[in-house]
Amino acid sequence: MKTALTIAGSDSGGGAGIQADLKTFAAHGVYGMSVITAITAQNTVEVRSVQNIDEQIIQDQIEAVFDDLKVDAVKIGMLSSPSIVTTVAETLAKYQPNHIVLDPVMVSKGGHRLLAEDAISALKEELMPLADIITPNIPEAEILTEQKILNELDMKSACISFKKLGVKSVLLKGGHLSTDPNDLFYDGENFYWVKGKRVHTKNTHGTGCTLSSAIAANLAKGNTLLTSVQLAKAYIEVAIEHSLDLGNGHGPTNHFYELYKRAHLMNQ
Ligand SMILES: Nc1ncnc2c1ncn2[C@@H]1O[C@H](COP(=O)(O)OP(=O)(O)OP(=O)(O)O)[C@@H](O)[C@H]1O
C-alpha cells in the first residue's frame, strides 16, 4: 500500500487542512497519516480561532510516524508560526523523505492569517529549499517573490524568481486571475501550462489543500512530478465541479464523486 503524510492544520469544518488532505489521499487509494500543527475553529464562513500545537508534540508526531511507518510522500500545509516552520524543517531534514509537496498556506478564503507575518522568512529560507515542489497561489507567490503578478507573463517571471530562491519546482496556481484557472508548472528548466476550465461556484473551500494532497498522492504512487501535477489538476477540477453546497459560506470540494464513480454507485 502506498502511503502519504500530511503536516498541516485541522479545519473543524472538514473542508480544508488535514481533513481535506486525508480525504484526498483516501480517494486516491493511498494510506494517509497526519501531523497536526495547529487547530482551527473553522467553518465554511470563517476562522474563529487558532490554537498552535507545541513544537515538541509536532516533532514527536513526525518522529512517531517516520520511526515506524513507510512514508512515500509528504504534503505540508498550514504552519502558523516561525518556530513551527523551523521544527518541521529540522525534523524532516533528519528523515529526508522521498517527495515533499509544500503548499505555502498564508491566508484563509475569509481573510484570516494562517501563517504569521514573521514566519515568512523561515518558510523561504528553511522549508522551501527542502521541497520538491511548492504550490503557491498568486497572492502567496507575490509575497514570496516580492513581485506583482498580473498576467501569465508575470507568472513565468515569478517561477524564475522561485528558482533563484532555491526552489526545485513550482506549480503556480492561476485560479486568482480573472481568466480560466490555468496553472504554470516549472521544473527549473521547462514551463508547462496545466490548463483548467473555470467552474462558476462559490464552493471552493479547500481547493489548494486538495490540489497539493492530490499531487502528493500521485507522487506516492510512483508518478513523475509532471504527471502528478496533471493528474491532480484533473482531480481538483472534478472535485470543484461536483463541490458540495454545505454551510453558508464557501462549501467544500467533493472527494466522494471520484470514489463513488469508481465503485459505480453514482448515476451521473
Ligand atoms: N473556480 C474554479 N474552477 C476551476 N478550477 C479552479 C477554480 N478556482 C481555483 N481552481 C483551481 O483549483 C486549484 C487550487 O487553486 P486555488 O488558487 O483556489 O488555491 P488556493 O487559493 O491556494 O486555495 P485555498 O483557498 O484552499 O488555499 C488550482 O488548480 C486552480 O487553478
Ligand SMILES: Cc1ncc(CO)c(N)n1
Ligand atoms: C487548516 C487550514 N489549512 C489551510 C487552509 C487554506 O485553505 C484553511 N482554510 N485551513
